[in-house]
Amino acid sequence: MTATAPVGELVRPASVEEVVAELARARREGLGVLPVGSGRHVGRAAGRQRWIALSTERLSGIEIYEPADLTLTAGAGTPMREVSAALAANDQFAPFDPPFVLERSLGGLVADGASGPLWTGYGELRNHVLGLTVVTGDGRVLRLGGRVVKNVAGFDLIKPMTGSRGSLGVIVSVCLRAFPLPAEDRLLVLEGADVASLLDVARGVGTAPVLPVSSVIVGGALLVRLHGAGSTVDSDQRTIERHVGRTFTVPDAPSAGARLARARDAAAAADTVLELSVRPSRLPDLWPSVAEATPSEAVVDTYAGRVRVGFETLDRAAASRLTEAAERLGGAASVVRSSDPDVASAGSRPSDAEELLTGRLRDAFDPDGVLWPARR
Amino acid sequence: MSRPLPGPTVRGLEAIVGPEHVITHRDRLLAYESDGLTAYRVAPRAVVLPATTEEVSKVVELLHGARIEIVPRGAGTGLSGGALPTEDGVVVGTARMNRVLSIDPVDRLATIQPGVVNARLTEATRPHGLYYAPDPSSQSTCTLGGNVAENSGGPHCLKYGVTSRYVTGLTVVLTGGRVVRLGGAGRLAADGLDLVGLFVGSEGCFGIATEIEVRLLPLPAGVRTLLGMFDTMEAAGHAVTAIIGSGLMPAAVEIIDKATIDAVEASVFAAGYPKGVGAALVIEFDGTEAGLDEDADRAEACCFEAGATEVRRATSEEERLALWRGRKKAFGAMGRIAPDLLVQDATVPRTRLPEVLARIAEIAVEYDLTIANVFHAGDGNLHPNILFDRDDADQLERVERASREIMKLCVSVGGTITGEHGVGVDKRGYMDLVHNEVELDMLRRVRSVFDPDGLWNPDKVIPPVASGSPAEAAAEAVSA
Numbered sequence: 001m002t003a004t005a006p007v008g009e010l011v012r013p014a015s016v017e018e019v020v021a022e023l024a025r026a027r028r029e030g031l032g033v034l035p036v037g038s039g040r041h042v043g044r045a046a047g048r049q050r051w052i053a054l055s056t057e058r059l060s061g062i063e064i065y066e067p068a069d070l071t072l073t074a075g076a077g078t079p080m081r082e083v084s085a086a087l088a089a090n091d092q093f094a095p096f097d098p099p100f101v102l103e104r105s106l107g108g109l110v111a112d113g114a115s116g117p118l119w120t121g122y123g124e125l126r127n128h129v130l131g132l133t134v135v136t137g138d139g140r141v142l143r144l145g146g147r148v149v150k151n152v153a154g155f156d157l158i159k160p161m162t163g164s165r166g167s168l169g170v171i172v173s174v175c176l177r178a179f180p181l182p183a184e185d186r187l188l189v190l191e192g193a194d195v196a197s198l199l200d201v202a203r204g205v206g207t208a209p210v211l212p213v214s215s216v217i218v219g220g221a222l223l224v225r226l227h228g229a230g231s232t233v234d235s236d237q238r239t240i241e242r243h244v245g246r247t248f249t250v251p252d253a254p255s256a257g258a259r260l261a262r263a264r265d266a267a268a269a270a271d272t273v274l275e276l277s278v279r280p281s282r283l284p285d286l287w288p289s290v291a292e293a294t295p296s297e298a299v300v301d302t303y304a305g306r307v308r309v310g311f312e313t314l315d316r317a318a319a320s321r322l323t324e325a326a327e328r329l330g331g332a333a334s335v336v337r338s339s340d341p342d343v344a345s346a347g348s349r350p351s352d353a354e355e356l357l358t359g360r361l362r363d364a365f366d367p368d369g370v371l372w373p374a375r376r
Numbered sequence: 377m378s379r380p381l382p383g384p385t386v387r388g389l390e391a392i393v394g395p396e397h398v399i400t401h402r403d404r405l406l407a408y409e410s411d412g413l414t415a416y417r418v419a420p421r422a423v424v425l426p427a428t429t430e431e432v433s434k435v436v437e438l439l440h441g442a443r444i445e446i447v448p449r450g451a452g453t454g455l456s457g458g459a460l461p462t463e464d465g466v467v468v469g470t471a472r473m474n475r476v477l478s479i480d481p482v483d484r485l486a487t488i489q490p491g492v493v494n495a496r497l498t499e500a501t502r503p504h505g506l507y508y509a510p511d512p513s514s515q516s517t518c519t520l521g522g523n524v525a526e527n528s529g530g531p532h533c534l535k536y537g538v539t540s541r542y543v544t545g546l547t548v549v550l551t552g553g554r555v556v557r558l559g560g561a562g563r564l565a566a567d568g569l570d571l572v573g574l575f576v577g578s579e580g581c582f583g584i585a586t587e588i589e590v591r592l593l594p595l596p597a598g599v600r601t602l603l604g605m606f607d608t609m610e611a612a613g614h615a616v617t618a619i620i621g622s623g624l625m626p627a628a629v630e631i632i633d634k635a636t637i638d639a640v641e642a643s644v645f646a647a648g649y650p651k652g653v654g655a656a657l658v659i660e661f662d663g664t665e666a667g668l669d670e671d672a673d674r675a676e677a678c679c680f681e682a683g684a685t686e687v688r689r690a691t692s693e694e695e696r697l698a699l700w701r702g703r704k705k706a707f708g709a710m711g712r713i714a715p716d717l718l719v720q721d722a723t724v725p726r727t728r729l730p731e732v733l734a735r736i737a738e739i740a741v742e743y744d745l746t747i748a749n750v751f752h753a754g755d756g757n758l759h760p761n762i763l764f765d766r767d768d769a770d771q772l773e774r775v776e777r778a779s780r781e782i783m784k785l786c787v788s789v790g791g792t793i794t795g796e797h798g799v800g801v802d803k804r805g806y807m808d809l810v811h812n813e814v815e816l817d818m819l820r821r822v823r824s825v826f827d828p829d830g831l832w833n834p835d836k837v838i839p840p841v842a843s844g845s846p847a848e849a850a851a852e853a854v855s856a
Contacts, residue, residue: 068621069725091623123541126573140814148723149755150538150795152527152577153803153810154819154837159540159573180623207482209505209594210664232667277565281482306564332566350568353556357825358569364821
């Protein structure tokens with residue numbers, strides 16, 4: 001957490017009405033409002049004015065869960081651990097695995113918008129959000145989407161809300177699409193001498209005629225995860241091994257769990273965290289720049305073309321070099337966390353047009369600019 | 377009657393795209409006066425067919441400079457009137473922008489122009505072992521630009537998701553002709569709001585996508601198709617719930633009711649359904665060969681447990697197409713038994729299907745109409761098709777009342793008024809069933825972010841401000 005202004009107050013509304021009231025008070029008193037979920041992953045706040053942290057912690061609890069419909073609606077402050085447990089009791093799960101997912105709140109995850117490695121097999125988090133209830137900066141309650149998988153009744157405001165990090169409104173409730181747990185969840189492991197050689201194998205995995213649910217390089221190994229019926233997974237493993245000409249090992253469950261946790265969380269808790277992305281085929285060109293910056297830890301999502309790197313210390317020049325390296329390859333970079341404001345602003349800039357549209361959208365949702373602490 | 381465009385405007389457009397690509401002759405404009413929803417017809421003032429992003433940009437700049445409305449149009453297969461022209465407007469069609477610009481088999485991406493026909497993209501990528509997943513029923517004619525505008529679905533979206541899941545980047549032409557690039561597959565780490573996701577499904581109200589980057593998937597190695605016969609729709613509905621509830625992930629689950637089966641069997645498309653069948657389910661699994669038979673066995677068991685009288689299984693591509701025939705030819709067959717067909721579209725939570733279908737049958741009786749159901753049961757996406765004769769004013773009025781009744785029903789069980797066809801002009805009148813005035817006002821605000829002057833596809837998606845409403849007061853306060 002890297003606020004440059006002190007938190008004046010922590011408020012914990014327990015209802016939609018109380019959220020509306022807090023936002024009204026903030027507008028009246030000229031306060032900024034920073035929505036906070038679990039507090040595990042708080043975006044940057046900047047500025048000299050006073051602001052309050054609005055915790056969604058008490059907007060908690062599963063509201064509707066209809067297993068046969070594969071949909072679950074819960075308050076934004078509901079811990080993901082609770083959501084996952086409810087789903088697991090019905091052999092279902094939510095197919096996204098960003099860092100520390102179980103320690104975070106449902107609303108916070110949606111506000112952050114990160115998908116994690118399961119993106120490869122299941123698509124982005126935004127595709128799993130079927131409905132949202134949000135309170136806009138000017139205190140209007142919007143019910144977006146619903147409880148059905150297909151819904152095109154009006155513009156898709158769920159998409160810009162997902163990943164808006166509190167800059168458009170306070171998410172108070174989320175309806176998620178659930179998926180049946182696969183009969184078999186298998187992790188294939190290939191240890192390698194270096195990342196460059198593993199990237200070479202990963203390219204083969206990425207072009208094999210089957211789609212894994214995730215493919216990640218971390219801790220000196222390529223991890224390929226398969227979901228499906230037992231016989232399907234057996235066959236997919238053989239297909240991949242034939243395609244890349246290598247044999248993977250299959251660790252036992254505890255060891256696989258530890259590896260997957262590392263793939264999910266690696267580098268995310270470092271003092272300075274950057275995310276870089278390029279098209280996956282350009283990863284071998286990006287990697288030397290990452291290695292040169294000597295991160296304390298790195299994790300490469302080889303199907304998404306995404307790299308998360310953590311540093312104990314990183315100066316502005318080094319951060320800029322990484323951003324430039326990604327951009328030279330047609331990619332982008334963002335600084336996920338840094339206590340140094342110079343480093344924090346070293347990520348890719350949106351184009352003028354994107355910035356203009358983003359600014360106008362923020363004005364539409366938050367005309368008084370109450371949600372400024374969340375803005376970047 | 378639409379006014380002709382001023383001479384200098386026509387000449388300006390001709391200078392940009394060539395005289396042969398500016399249509400102003402009344403007879404030729406007739407082809408553009410409606411889309412797939414033929415109940416609405418308005419002739420545009422002109423139709424312009426640009427070939428490149430630059431031409432679209434110049435056309436938009438010229439028309440918006442003259443404050444002339446633009447209605448974007450793909451193949452015109454939409455079923456909600458989204459491409460219905462306006463009397464004061466010019467249609468900008470993407471028919472000439474039909475090139476696949478690049479296919480990247482390693483990153484599994486393709487970049488195409490908006491006029492590329494959906495099925496043609498899969499044909500182009502098939503040699504690389506790849507395909508484009510969303511498959512609207514009109515995929516042999518509809519274009520990807522139209523799919524982006526409508527966020528189109530299709531039978532196989534049950535497993536694979538709709539258009540928005542596959543669009544990774546867009547080049548769009550916005551108000552005044554400004555060309556903007558949004559997103560991009562290599563830019564996942566970029567900060568900022570999801571403008572690509574917002575643009576997909578904007579129904580031509582934000583601008584025109586002139587280059588579309590999409591994600592491709594590896595072609596499934598195998599496919600198993602089942603056709604289950606049932607005495608009643610209710611039994612078929614229970615089979616659907618059982619299949620999904622068992623943890624199976626079919627690629628598609630489609631339902632066909634008795635009225636549709638009768639229409640198909642009476643037509644040249646006869647698919648060989650047994651006499652007296654009350655409902656049929658088409659169930660498909662795809663993916664790795666190993667495991668498919670197991671999945672099909674389990675689904676078959678679910679069907680029999682729910683009371684299926686017969687389950688057929690395809691063992692060849694030919695047999696597979698035969699099992700799909702009744703589903704795919706349903707609309708064509710119905711077209712032969714009534715002069716007009718209103719293809720409705722709504723979504724309900726899957727578990728509510730049996731009661732909703734029973735109530736739709738009652739509505740058909742109450743309004744003395746034939747309503748045939750053929751739809752994507754797996755994701756609760758209904759298509760109640762109302763057969764009618766547009767020259768019968770009394771019947772037309774009953775069609776409208778029954779439609780509203782069905783929409784209200786779907787919303788009342790937690791569903792919505794459109795799952796994949798979009799709002800267009802047809803569903804505008806139902807938007808108040810799913811959105812209150814505060815939400816409608818937010819949709820208007822978001823629209824004006826992209827279209828401050830109201831020149832993109834006006835009179836679509838959002839109903840006009842109700843007089844005396846808070847939104848009207850707000851609008852007046854802003855303009856004052």
